[in-house]
Each structure stands twice: as C-alpha cells, then as structure tokens.
Amino acid sequence: MVKAEDLIAAIREEVGDGQALVALSGGVDSFVAATLAGKALGGRLHPVLVDHGFLREGEREEVEAAAKAVGMDLLTVDASARFLEALKGVTDPEEKRRRIGHLFIQVFEETARELEAIHGPIGYLVQGTILPDVAESRPQGGGGPVKSHHNVGGLPEAMAFRLVEPLRQLDKPEVRELGKTLGVPETILTRQPFPGPGLAVRVVGEVTAERLAMVRRADAIVRREMEKAGWHQTLWQYFALLTGSPSVGYRDGRRVYGEVVAVRAVVAERAERAAPAPLPPEFLAVLAERILAEVPGLSRVVYDISPKPPATIEWE
Ligand code: XMP
Numbered sequence: 001m002v003k004a005e006d007l008i009a010a011i012r013e014e015v016g017d018g019q020a021l022v023a024l025s026g027g028v029d030s031f032v033a034a035t036l037a038g039k040a041l042g043g044r045l046h047p048v049l050v051d052h053g054f055l056r057e058g059e060r061e062e063v064e065a066a067a068k069a070v071g072m073d074l075l076t077v078d079a080s081a082r083f084l085e086a087l088k089g090v091t092d093p094e095e096k097r098r099r100i101g102h103l104f105i106q107v108f109e110e111t112a113r114e115l116e117a118i119h120g121p122i123g124y125l126v127q128g129t130i131l132p133d134v135a136e137s138r139p140q141g142g143g144g145p146v147k148s149h150h151n152v153g154g155l156p157e158a159m160a161f162r163l164v165e166p167l168r169q170l171d172k173p174e175v176r177e178l179g180k181t182l183g184v185p186e187t188i189l190t191r192q193p194f195p196g197p198g199l200a201v202r203v204v205g206e207v208t209a210e211r212l213a214m215v216r217r218a219d220a221i222v223r224r225e226m227e228k229a230g231w232h233q234t235l236w237q238y239f240a241l242l243t244g245s246p247s248v249g250y251r252d253g254r255r256v257y258g259e260v261v262a263v264r265a266v267v268a269e270r271a272e273r274a275a276p277a278p279l280p281p282e283f284l285a286v287l288a289e290r291i292l293a294e295v296p297g298l299s300r301v302v303y304d305i306s307p308k309p310p311a312t313i314e315w316e
Contacts, residue, residue: 002174004036004181007166011040011126014164019044020124021112021161024074025196026055026063029128029167031188032179035070036166037126039182046115046122047072050107052100053080053212054198057220066185075115079107087200087207093316096207100197125161131171192237193271201316204244210297211259215242217295218261225287231265235277238265240291241315249292249299258299263287265303266313274308 022034024047037045047067051060060076067074086099116122167175179189195201202219203211218240226238245260263284268274288301304311 001177002170004039004178007036007178008040011037011164011166015041015044015124017044018124019046019119019122020126020164021045021108021115021122022047022126023108024049024063024067026059026188026191026194027128028172028179028184028188028191029130029175031063031066031128032175032182032184033126033128033165033167034072035179035182035184037164038070038072043073045072045126046119047074048108048111048115049074049076050104050111051076051078051080052083052104052198052200053078054083054100054200054207056194056199056223057216062187066188069185070183075111077107077111079103082107083200084207084209084212089206091205093201096200096316097197100200123162124164126164126166128167128175129165130167130175131169134168190232192239195314201314202239202241204242204315211242214259214295214297215240215261218242218291218298221290221294222263222265222287225283225290226265229283231277231279234267236266236268236271236274237313238263238277240264243302243315247300256299258297260300260302261291261295261298262302262304262315264313264315266308268308268313271313272308274313276303276305276307279303 020037020041022030022037022045024030024034026049034045034047038047049060049063064074064076083100083103086103087096090096090099112122167178170178176189199212199215199219200207203215222238222240226232226235231238241262241264243260243262246257247260248255249258250256265277265279266274267277284303291301292298
C-alpha cells in the first residue's frame with residue numbers, strides 16, 4: 001500500500017516553492033489528488049470547482065462540505081448560466097460534450113488568471129489521473145476515443161502548466177483506500193461514476209433550464225429510494241434521464257402530453273460490461289409513483305432493461 005506521506009513529499013519536491021491549481025469535479029480521483037496536494041502545498045494550492053450547472057441535486061454543496069472537512073480552501077465558480085447559453089439549440093451529444101469541454105477550459109483559464117492576479121504566477125496543475133486513465137489514453141490503433149469528453153481532456157494542452165499527477169500509479173480501490181486515510185468524507189469516496197458533462201448528457205435532446213430541473217428532481221428521487229432500500233451497496237450506477245420522447249398521460253380529467261423519463265440501474269464490476277439491475281416490481285412501482293407525482297411535465301416512467309454491450313450505460 002502506497003503511503004500518503006511519500007506522495008505528499010513527492011509533490012513538495014516536484015512543485016518546490018511554486019503554486020498549483022486543481023479542478024475539482026466531485027469525483028474521488030480529483031478530490032484525493034487535491035487533498036494530497038493541499039497537504040503538500042498548503043495555501044499554495046488553489047482548488048477550483050467550476051459549477052457548469054449540470055451537477056446532481058446537492059452535489060456542489062457536498063463537494064464544498066467535503067473540501068471544508070479536509071481543510072481545503074475551495075473556490076466555487078458558478079458558470080451555469082454560461083454553460084446553458086452555450087448549449088442553446090444543441091441536440092447532438094458529441095457537440096454538447098465539445099462545447100462543454102471548450103467552455104470549461106475557458107472558464108478555468110479565466111479563473112487561473114484571476115488567481116494569478118492575486119497570488120502571483122501559478123506554474124502547476126494537479127490532476128487526478130489514475131492508472132486506468134493512463135492505459136486508456138494510449139493510442140489503440142485508429143478509432144480514437146469513444147467519447148470526446150471523458151473527464152476534462154484537453155486541459156493541459158490548452159495551458160502552459162506543468163502537470164502534477166500524484167495518483168498515476170494507483171487504481172481505483174487504492175485511491176479510495178488512500179482517501180480514507182486522508183480523512184476524505186464518505187460522500188466523495190463512495191460516489192458513483194458520473195460523466196464530466198453531467199446531467200447535460202442525461203437529457204436527450206436540447207438542454208434547457210426546465211428539463212435540467214426535471215431530470216435533477218427525478219434523479220434525486222431515484223437516488224433517495226435506492227439508498228433507502230439499500231441498493232446503493234450493490235449497484236454500480238443508478239440514475240434517471242430524460243428520453244426526449246413525448247407521451248400522453250391523463251391528468252385532471254384530460255389527456256396531456258408529457259415527457260418519458262427512464263430509470264437506468266446496472267450491476268457491473270467495471271464499466272466495460274453491465275447488466276440491468278434485477279429490481280423488484282414493487283420497488284420500481286414506488287419509483288414510478290413518486291416521480292410522476294412529484295415532477296411536473298413527466299407522463300411516463302420506463303425501466304431500461306438493456307445489457308452493455310450492446311447498449312451503453314449512458315443514453316448519450
Ligand atoms: P457508457 O455510457 O459508455 O459509460 O457505458 C461508461 C462509463 O463512463 C461514464 N461516462 C462518462 N464519464 N465523461 C465521463 O467522465 C463522459 O462523457 C462519460 N460518458 C459516460 C458512464 O457514466 C459509465 O460509468
């Protein structure tokens with residue numbers, strides 16, 4: 001087991017008396033990397049959370065609370081209005097990812113410049129790259145990456161930072177173990193995989209403020225019920241998404257069209273293969289009833305029974 005002190009000492013050596021930035025996404029890797037760097041550099045580390053507005057309910061607050069718990073002085077940049085504007089009229093998922101990726105870099109660069117104006121030059125960027133990321137980003141004979149925005153790729157090329165990647169040699173379980181020894185809160189350590197572009201790719205079709213609010217509410221209901229029933233202990237991922245399909249329902253004595261929401265829940269060991277979770281019909285019925293009662297604009301709930309492959313976990 002790798003020791004936190006060794007990694008902290010290595011960061012100190014690498015950065016010397018320089019300053020570093022780190023972008024937190026809410027994910028365990030970036031958070032553990034930031035915690036190590038914070039211990040190594042103290043006030044010379046500047047952790048930033050760019051809130052693109054596509055986080056799940058309560059997530060920004062969770063990251064902020066976790067940062068506080070490990071003594072990190074986190075700067076949250078609320079750029080949600082800019083991101084929403086950038087996605088206006090966009091329905092193609094890869095175009096969504098591209099625009100989110102570009103704007104993310106832009107906002108991060110602006111923030112870096114503002115921080116430099118206050119603290120002086122910042123030469124280093126801490127990233128939570130882990131062993132599987134290193135393997136995945138190796139070219140694999142043509143084809144290119146399956147998705148254009150797996151994590152926030154492109155960041156290092158766009159800026160003149162030297163990268164600090166303290167977790168490069170570790171796999172996910174080791175990162176969690178390390179996080180535990182550093183006092184990283186459970187909310188971060190047990191967080192499910194979540195796409196960098198967030199809820200923007202869990203809304204099939206155009207992303208609007210209304211549709212984001214709908215998916216966020218439905219997703220919060222799914223998460224709460226799953227946790228209440230204990231499914232969070234065994235499932236790989238579970239969430240709600242908006243399918244973009246209209247369907248008719250019956251409310252207050254008349255036929256009204258609303259949108260179909262889908263529930264996706266899978267068992268998996270890694271993300272390459274996944275099977276639909278064998279959820280009992282009574283439990284699914286609770287999800288459907290709550291979602292339809294509590295989220296206006298939805299008319300129907302379906303449960304995705306597709307295995308991966310050939311289906312993917314996400315719909316976009
Ligand atoms: P798929 O949908 O390809 O997803 O079966 C495999 C795993 O990757 C996550 N995922 C993403 N993560 N940016 C990310 O950082 C993305 O654009 C993205 N798309 C999918 C997905 O949640 C699953 O865990």
